[in-house]
Amino acid sequence: MSLIRNIVVSGGTHGNERTGVRLVEKWMEHPECYSACCPGVNVSLVLANPEAMRLNRRYRDHDLNRAFSQTCLDASFEPHQYEFRRARELDRIYGPKGANTKTDLILDVHNTGSNMGLCLILSTRDPFTMKASAVLTQEFDEARIYYQPEERSASPYFGTVAKADVCIEIGPQQHGTLDARLFERTERLVKRYLELADEWNRGELQKRAPIQVEVFTQLRDLGYPKAWAGAPISAMIHPELLGRDFGALKRGDKLFRTFDGEDLLYEGESDGRDTVYPIFINEPAYYEKDIAMSLTVKSVEEW
Ligand SMILES: [Zn+2]
Incomplete structure (x- = not known):
């Protein structure tokens, strides 16, 4: 990325994830909270899904954070579901998605019920987000990098x-x-991203020495065991795994517990890999998506 001119800080993309909602509302009322962080940069604050916020639900008709693929945005018909209309509106204001977008950087604040700490999810290997996130892993306990490679247009x-x-x-x-x-930690973290954007624009961030980081890269989502597709789930997250996001899960470790009290063990990956690092363990919003956890692989890199 060259210069960062336009940043969007968003909350409420999921209406019941209140840290981002209240952070954006607070900053809208008190611009002095962030305005000195990156002079010369236009920072826009957005409450992404006001209708879901009003309902205190993740979404009204459809998950807004699954509505920004180019296909969804381009469809020739006018969608009748609220979130698809809202996605197009946000794309008109802050996009359009693609090479000609007005926005250099979006910081989208979410919550999870899982024990993820401050998880920084990167979908591209963009030099600014990599360097800034690496710096933040040094400054914040429990800040971790999750790399979820995405084809941007389809994402x-x-x-x-x-x-x-x-x-x-x-x-x-x-x-x-x-x-x-x-x-409070989230507010400090988001402010630091803004300050680091300023450091980037001054050409200073790029000069920092490489930072060693642990990178957790998406491998696959793991569903709950079921007798057949569409059946109720037949097991729960194993109590010994609950809350152990980013920890190693090795072949033979306890993974699920059935309702009859039987332990189901992790059997390793089909490619022979025998250790993975689960995250989003037991995330409540993912029960409807049939995701028990996301499996990642860990590497150490210099960013
Ligand atoms: Zn969310």
Whole structure:
């Protein structure tokens, strides 16, 4: 990325993830909270899904953060579901998604019920988001990098409307609630991204020495065991795995517990890999998506 001119800070992409909602509302009322962070950069604040916020639900008709693929945005018909209309509106204001987008960077603040700490999700290997996120892993306990490579045009996430984005997943926090400690850490983290954007624009961030980071890269989602497709789930997350996001899960480790009390073990990957690092373990919003956890692989890199 060359100069960063336009940044969007968004909350409420999921209406019941209140850290981002309240952060954006607070900053709208008190611009002095962030305005000195990156002079010369236009920072826009957006509450992405007001209708879902009003309902205190993740979404009204359809998950907004699954509505930004180019196909969804381009469809010739006018969609009747609220979130598809809202996605087009946001794309008109902050996009259009693709090479001519007005927005250089979207920082989209989310919550998870999983024990993810401050999880920085990168969907591209963009030099600014890599360097800034690496710096933040040094400054914040429990800040971790999750790399989820996406073909940008096909990706359904709001952040992909910009040239680059970081999806900030803060947890554990029950959806629909707030946690003061997490709110304060999130506010500091988002401010640091803005300050680092200023450092980037001054050409200073690029000069920092390489930083060693652990990178958790998406491997695959793992569903709950079921007797057949469409059946109720037949097991729960194993109690010994619950809350152990980003920890190693090795072949033979306990993975699920059936309702009869039987332990189901992790059997390794079909390619022979025997250790993975699960995240989003037991995320409440993913029950409807049939995701029990996302499996990642860990590497150490210099960013
Ligand atoms: Zn979310």
